[in-house]
Amino acid sequence: MxxxxxxxxxxxxxxxxxxxxxxxxxxxxxxxGGETVKISVGADIYGTYPLNENDEIKINTKNGFNTVVIENGSVFVKDADCRDRYCVRQGKIRNGSIICLPHRLVIEIESNDKSIDAVAG
Ligand SMILES: [Zn+2]
Missing domain, CATH: 1.20.5 (Single alpha-helices involved in coiled-coils or other helix-helix interfaces)
Incomplete structure (x- = not known):
């Protein structure tokens, strides 16, 4: 060589x-990059989940239960035992948040890319 x-x-x-x-x-x-689903109950963060991975999260708190589904880049509450079921009726979201007031549950889609937020919002 x-x-x-x-x-x-x-x-x-x-x-x-x-x-x-x-x-x-x-x-x-x-x-x-991409987006994250942040679930919090009251002041506590329950968990964060990638929006691009289908998942079903069962949340049980002393207030009640919510079943959150992440599916094909959108999030929705499949089932809940709150009295108004407003969170269920909100349907699928791809940005913003779903709030379940009786359960003090907040599901937020957080984007790491602000430009996506501007386009979508
Ligand atoms: Zn609710």
């Missing part, structure tokens, strides 16, 4: 390493 081969191999290794770092950086950015 002469010096030129060695340099050529070195360049290839560096380029693939850079590509790997770049790819990783992009993946990381994707995970951090």
């Amino acid at each position: 002469n010096k030129r081969d060695f340099i050529a191999i070195g360049i290839v290794i560096i380029l693939s390493a850079l590509g790997f770092i770049f790819l990783n950086f992009n993946l990381k950015n994707d995970a951090q």
